Amino acid sequence: MLVTVLVKNGKYRVIERQEISKIMEEQNLGQSGRVTEQSAAKIGKLLGVELAVFGAVTEFGYSKSKTGGRIKGVAVGVSKQKATVAVDVRIVNTTTGEILAADNVRKEETTSGLSFSSRLTRFNDRKSFDNSLVGKATRNAVNEIFSLVEKQMEVLPWSGKIILVKGSVIYIKPGSEGGVKTGDVFAVYSKGEELIDPDTGLSLGVEEQKVGTIKVTSLITGGKAAKAMLISGTGVKKGDIIKVQ
Structure with missing residues (x-):
């Protein structure tokens, strides 16, 4: 999602992970295959990029609770569903390797009502995911990460x-x-x-x-x-x- 947002914005040139992995292999920048602050500075020079965004999903899922009782002999139940997405994100200056920003972006979406589908995590297509609570929470997290990138680009010397x-x-x-x-x-x-x-x-x-x-x-x-x-x-x-x- 973040790559899509950055590309559609039109101001950024996004480097695919495959290209980064190829550079790392050619330059022997780490056997683990993970980009670090140290290797980001070298990769930035080779690819001509200014910022590297590191992200790790630390929470992704939903919970559902249900309360109920009987009113005049009629069973009544109320369900509450909550989706949570959390991402640890770091933005690194690829010229110096300096961490410019670090944050834990955590977003929640909740809803409640008298009835809910039990197929909460099965998505037939991208649209069904985007319209789900988990999808909405993910989108909100991505938008906040994008705002962090925008903020850093504003102060980065052109x-x-x-x-x-x-x-x-x-x-x-x-x-x-x-x-x-x-x-x-x-x-x-x-x-x-x-x-x-x-x-x-x-x-x-x-x-x-x-x-x-x-x-x-x-x-x-x-x-x-x-x-x-x-x-x-x-x-x-x-x-x-x-x-x-």
Whole structure:
């Protein structure tokens, strides 16, 4: 569900688990196959992603209680059904390996009435699951996790990258998908030595030196890239980082 929400939002590029597993295997980043804060930083550089979302379902199910009695000789029963979904979630900055947010998202949905179906956890299709109490609780949990991701993205400094320099034309990513517009001006930074925390072994970023300024001249169809021109500086090259001035 979370992947669907992120993709439909249109602002995020979501990496499939199969692609992450392939990178981990190729780079020997862990025999267990699990992504950790340490390996997330390395994977982030290889895949070009900014955030990693870790989740573990800690509670998933429902409970049903029933009370009843007799009124003037007539049996009356009232049932109450409760669905609970809980997820431990962590959001990690893949540049540094820092945990930006950690929370236990727990959602409940309840209903009560005189009669209920006993087939509470059998779903014939996606629609029947979505309409169930468990489905609604799951959706609410996913929406809250999405809000956590959105909040972290709002404070994460925007950056892009030069993907090709061809004569006087500079190609950058992202394009319109990343909010880039014709006329935007960006500072260009060349990456230097990586800064490693001696205590944790995690990356703290890299040395950066400003080498120029570029201006976006046109957007490339598809929204993933744009063309720009150099307006100051020299030595701009493929792989350099661009940032908002």
